[in-house]
Amino acid sequence: MSSIIKIAGRGVPLRGNDIDTDRIIPARFLRCVTFDGLGEHAFADDRSQLKAAGQLHPFSNPEYAGASVLVVGSNFGCGSSREHAPQSLQKWGVRAIIGESFAEIFFNNNIAIGVPCLSLSAADIDSLQGLIEDKPMLEVEIDLAAGSVIAADFSFKIKMPEAARQMFVRGQWDATGQLLTNLGKVRTRAAQIPYLNKFTP
Amino acid sequence: MSRGTLFDKVWKLHSIDQLEGGQTQLFIGLHLIHEVTSPQAFAMLRELDLKVAFPGNTLATVDHIVPTEDQTRPFADSLAEEMLQALEENTAASGIQLYNVGSGKQGVVHIIAPELGLTQPGMTVACGDSHTATHGAFGAVSFGIGTSQVRDVLATQTLAMDPLKVRRVEVNGALSSGVFAKDVILHIIRHLGVKGGAGYAYEFAGTCIDAMTMEERMTICNMAIEGGARCGYINPDQTTFDYLRGREFAPQGDIWQQAEDWWRNIASDSDADYDDLVIFDAAEISPTLTWGITPGQALGLDETLPAIENYAVDEQDLIRQAYDYMDLKPGQSMLGLPIDVVFIGSCTNGRLSDLREVAKICELHGGKVPTQIKTVVVPGSEAVKAAAEAEGLDQIFIKHGFDWRNAGCSMCLAMNPDKLVGRQICASTSNRNFKGRQGSPAGRTLLMSPAMAALTALEGKISDVRPLLHKEVQS
Ligand code: SF4
Numbered sequence: 001m002s003s004i005i006k007i008a009g010r011g012v013p014l015r016g017n018d019i020d021t022d023r024i025i026p027a028r029f030l031r032c033v034t035f036d037g038l039g040e041h042a043f044a045d046d047r048s049q050l051k052a053a054g055q056l057h058p059f060s061n062p063e064y065a066g067a068s069v070l071v072v073g074s075n076f077g078c079g080s081s082r083e084h085a086p087q088s089l090q091k092w093g094v095r096a097i098i099g100e101s102f103a104e105i106f107f108n109n110n111i112a113i114g115v116p117c118l119s120l121s122a123a124d125i126d127s128l129q130g131l132i133e134d135k136p137m138l139e140v141e142i143d144l145a146a147g148s149v150i151a152a153d154f155s156f157k158i159k160m161p162e163a164a165r166q167m168f169v170r171g172q173w174d175a176t177g178q179l180l181t182n183l184g185k186v187r188t189r190a191a192q193i194p195y196l197n198k199f200t201p
Numbered sequence: 202m203s204r205g206t207l208f209d210k211v212w213k214l215h216s217i218d219q220l221e222g223g224q225t226q227l228f229i230g231l232h233l234i235h236e237v238t239s240p241q242a243f244a245m246l247r248e249l250d251l252k253v254a255f256p257g258n259t260l261a262t263v264d265h266i267v268p269t270e271d272q273t274r275p276f277a278d279s280l281a282e283e284m285l286q287a288l289e290e291n292t293a294a295s296g297i298q299l300y301n302v303g304s305g306k307q308g309v310v311h312i313i314a315p316e317l318g319l320t321q322p323g324m325t326v327a328c329g330d331s332h333t334a335t336h337g338a339f340g341a342v343s344f345g346i347g348t349s350q351v352r353d354v355l356a357t358q359t360l361a362m363d364p365l366k367v368r369r370v371e372v373n374g375a376l377s378s379g380v381f382a383k384d385v386i387l388h389i390i391r392h393l394g395v396k397g398g399a400g401y402a403y404e405f406a407g408t409c410i411d412a413m414t415m416e417e418r419m420t421i422c423n424m425a426i427e428g429g430a431r432c433g434y435i436n437p438d439q440t441t442f443d444y445l446r447g448r449e450f451a452p453q454g455d456i457w458q459q460a461e462d463w464w465r466n467i468a469s470d471s472d473a474d475y476d477d478l479v480i481f482d483a484a485e486i487s488p489t490l491t492w493g494i495t496p497g498q499a500l501g502l503d504e505t506l507p508a509i510e511n512y513a514v515d516e517q518d519l520i521r522q523a524y525d526y527m528d529l530k531p532g533q534s535m536l537g538l539p540i541d542v543v544f545i546g547s548c549t550n551g552r553l554s555d556l557r558e559v560a561k562i563c564e565l566h567g568g569k570v571p572t573q574i575k576t577v578v579v580p581g582s583e584a585v586k587a588a589a590e591a592e593g594l595d596q597i598f599i600k601h602g603f604d605w606r607n608a609g610c611s612m613c614l615a616m617n618p619d620k621l622v623g624r625q626i627c628a629s630t631s632n633r634n635f636k637g638r639q640g641s642p643a644g645r646t647l648l649m650s651p652a653m654a655a656l657t658a659l660e661g662k663i664s665d666v667r668p669l670l671h672k673e674v675q676s
Binding site for chain 1: 214215217218220221222223224226228230237238240241244249251254255258265266278280281283284287321323324329330331345346347348349350352353356357358359360361363395396399400429431452456459460462463495515516518519522614615616633635636637638640642643
């Protein structure tokens with residue numbers, strides 16, 4: 001399992017709070033048996049609605065094509081637990097998300113696919129989004145070991161639950177291997193759980 | 202830190218190990234899967250050359266994509282058909298029980314597990330679906346998970362989880378007539394916020410919750426996730442045991458008493474410590490509905506829509522967006538607002554008692570749904586459908602102009618043919634009012650109780666059930 005410490009790339013700012021997973025990937029795109037091809041549908045409805053209104057969603061804006069650091073507001077990824085949402089962002093090119101806060105299931109789904117979600121204060125998010133909007137070609141550098149984000153002359157201190165940060169730094173973000181190692185213990189425990197064993201004491 | 206709560210006890214019982222990353226490896230007693238979030242998980246297993254470790258602890262059904270009108274196979278929607286076929290193949294290959302359409306046991310996953318007696322107190326439950334919180338009504342600790350985690354549960358019957366704090370949410374006193382469990386949970390979310398529950402398990406308690414039936418408790422726990430909580434639960438009591446007794450997968454015969462003793466012990470201790478406590482007065486809750494684009498944007502029917510300045514500065518943008526999207530204005534009343542569509546169903550309100558409430562409103566009102574209003578009444582499961590038809594509820598619905606359908610998720614998220622069109626506005630008993638949730642990117646959703654939705658259908662506009670119910674009491 002590979003560690004994820006430094007992520008550098010151009011940013012894509014997405015303003016607004018409480019953006020739910022139905023926005024990220026509308027339900028009709030969940031009619032599929034693989035995650036392939038979800039990237040092009042990320043924010044499909046927001047994109048087409050803005051387009052109809054003569055505006056450009058950041059994910060449709062050619063200035064942000066090829067960006068890999070998504071910068072969002074608070075409670076990002078709330079609602080449905082669909083992993084299709086982080087998968088579609090990852091397939092679009094997102095390798096890390098910086099936001100004010102994240103919904104928990106979404107946060108965990110991102111860990112499971114190796115996309116760190118980092119937090120900054122609302123004011124820092126605003127500045128970072130502003131910096132990227134001014135200079136879309138700007139390189140945003142995340143260093144999980146140092147706990148920092150650097151963009152132009154600015155350096156921000158990231159907040160992230162220590163356990164999650166360590167998982168990326170040490171390359172333990174994919175827990176499946178560890179879970180499998182304990183399969184013996186799991187079977188032993190299963191034999192002791194009352195409701196799986198006719199409640200015999 | 203919490204101590205002595207049901208959550209703490211269940212967590213401890215199911216903890217296998219502390220993982221290197223700091224998370225806990227948690228055993229999952231009951232794993233539920235459906236066609237939307239499992240095919241990729243099975244594909245990942247195949248890639249890793251892994252087998253399903255405990256197929257007997259997993260149950261599958263198909264709910265999100267099933268059409269509620271013509272269910273003949275192959276489904277008209279080839280993508281839906283492909284998804285069901287994948288589920289059929291995956292479950293058959295790994296020895297997992299599938300309750301398929303026509304089995305008599307198919308339905309929304311969070312409806313069938315409780316009605317079969319599979320969901321029991323003290324269990325851990327996981328499902329690749331956020332409304333897994335529903336199972337907490339039985340005193341189970343239940344988590345909605347993503348597809349990679351579905352893979353983990355299939356491969357190991359465990360999950361890597363972060364510990365949670367426990368907040369006790371008490372609702373005390375009696376509800377007024379015309380106020381239902383749905384109003385209670387919308388009221389709670391409105392006051393604690395859609396992110397208020399982050400990092401918490403919610404323990405719902407208090408005399409109002411104690412007095413609720415299991416079906417009402419499921420409505421409450423179902424929407425814990427909408428309040429940002431990772432899970433919600435209610436301590437098991439006599440109501441829980443009475444509901445479970447005699448159900449197919451509930452303990453039978455001699456072991457029943459042992460089970461009941463164990464269940465009583467797994468409930469939170471009377472001197473348990475909580476990380477937080479919030480108390481609501483049931484008498485203060487009025488019929489409540491959402492008006493905006495998050496489940497927290499709700500108001501009582503007696504109120505008028507709030508001024509944008511009433512909200513914290515960082516929320517005002519979202520409120521403005523909500524007004525724009527919904528085409529509503531501050532100061533306006535929701536009462537009397539014309540609607541286009543009424544959806545009755547979902548894992549929040551698709552159970553028999555919900556349908557009975559709808560039928561009752563139909564009979565008290567006596568009228569017929571105006572022809573321009575589209576209605577869809579979708580039972581939560583094949584068993585709910587059969588029970589409703591045995592009582593003649595379907596005939597009442599049809600007589601009053603409602604469209605009676607087959608079981609599934611239907612217009613709760615519109616992955617099947619039931620969808621809003623254009624800017625239609627829908628009175629819905631489901632749980633999410635996000636933009637575009639009901640299938641039209643511009644469609645609008647108002648969440649409410651089945652009774653309010655029923656009367657709203659009959660009147661063609663948002664209506665208050667209290668005068669109607671009041672008349673009933675007097676006559
Ligand atoms: S009824 Fe709605 S919320 Fe419940 S499982 Fe189905 S789609 Fe999800």
